[in-house]
Amino acid sequence: VNDFILRRINTLNAQHLPPKLVQVVCCNLTEIQQNMYQQIVEGRDMKHVMDGKQENCLGYIQMLMKLCNHPSLIVADEMKPQKGRRAASKSVKYSEGEPTAQIAGTEGLSRFLPYTPGSGHNAPVFPEWSGKMFLLFRLMKEMRRPGNGNDKIVIVSNYTQTLDLIGKMCRENSWGSCRLDGSITMKKRQKMVE
Numbered sequence: 001v002n003d004f005i006l007r008r009i010n011t012l013n014a015q016h017l018p019p020k021l022v023q024v025v026c027c028n029l030t031e032i033q034q035n036m037y038q039q040i041v042e043g044r045d046m047k048h049v050m051d052g053k054q055e056n057c058l059g060y061i062q063m064l065m066k067l068c069n070h071p072s073l074i075v076a077d078e079m080k081p082q083k084g085r086r087a088a089s090k091s092v093k094y095s096e097g098e099p100t101a102q103i104a105g106t107e108g109l110s111r112f113l114p115y116t117p118g119s120g121h122n123a124p125v126f127p128e129w130s131g132k133m134f135l136l137f138r139l140m141k142e143m144r145r146p147g148n149g150n151d152k153i154v155i156v157s158n159y160t161q162t163l164d165l166i167g168k169m170c171r172e173n174s175w176g177s178c179r180l181d182g183s184i185t186m187k188k189r190q191k192m193v194e
Contacts, residue, residue, distance in 0.1 A: 017154060027131035032071050035112045040064065063106065069162045070130040072123070075110045125169040137169060144175050 014020075029037060040046060040063065049057045066073040116123060127137035136155070143151060157163050163179060170177040178192050 025135065027135050029068065029131050030129055030134070032112050032114075032129050033067060033131065036067055036071055036074070036109050037064065039109060039112070040067070040106070066159065066161070068130075068132065069157075069159065070125075070127075070133045070165055071109070071113060072126070072129065073159070073161050073165065074106055075113060124172060125165055127169060133165070133169070136166070140170075140175060141173070144173075 040060075045054075046060060048054045049060055063074055113129070116126070125133070127133040140153060142148065143153060155163070155166055157166070160181065163181070167177055167179060180189055180192060184192070
């Protein structure tokens with residue numbers, strides 16, 4: 001089994017990267033994110049979580065973490081058709097006699113987003129909708145400006161959807177990027193790093 005587990009530990013990363021500079025930057029939520037966050041936290045379903053009436057609350061924690069990355073990550077979940085095995089994995093069961101429901105709290109969140117023509121995979125990223133994404137956008141734009149060197153930027157995320165969004169933002173701005181994740185073979189990964 002260990003041959004198939006991809007784990008990157010800091011000592012391994014340090015062999016291939018220059019010494020890291022850690023700088024913690026606090027990013028405020030945008031007004032869009034604040035409104036969505038408030039809607040989720042004040043919702044009936046979150047009250048079930050807070051009252052201990054729900055058996056599994058990890059979905060809500062992940063939802064709030066995704067919202068902090070970019071609101072489109074949870075609105076995209078809301079707009080996806082629920083079917084098959086994935087739909088079953090999103091169901092929530094309340095204690096004693098309460099009905100089962102989809103992960104709630106996301107219904108209607110799209111109303112907080114400004115109207116934009118086009119949606120789905122063709123919609124632009126809109127980094128200004130997220131405090132984190134907008135800061136990343138501004139940093140990358142500054143670092144890609146002519147005369148600022150040709151430094152490489154390493155972005156690490158626990159969510160593949162966030163990496164998808166960042167990759168899309170790079171393509172929209174014609175910034176070269178490559179993605180190293182579990183889908184890349186070891187041979188290809190080594191060539192990409194070199």
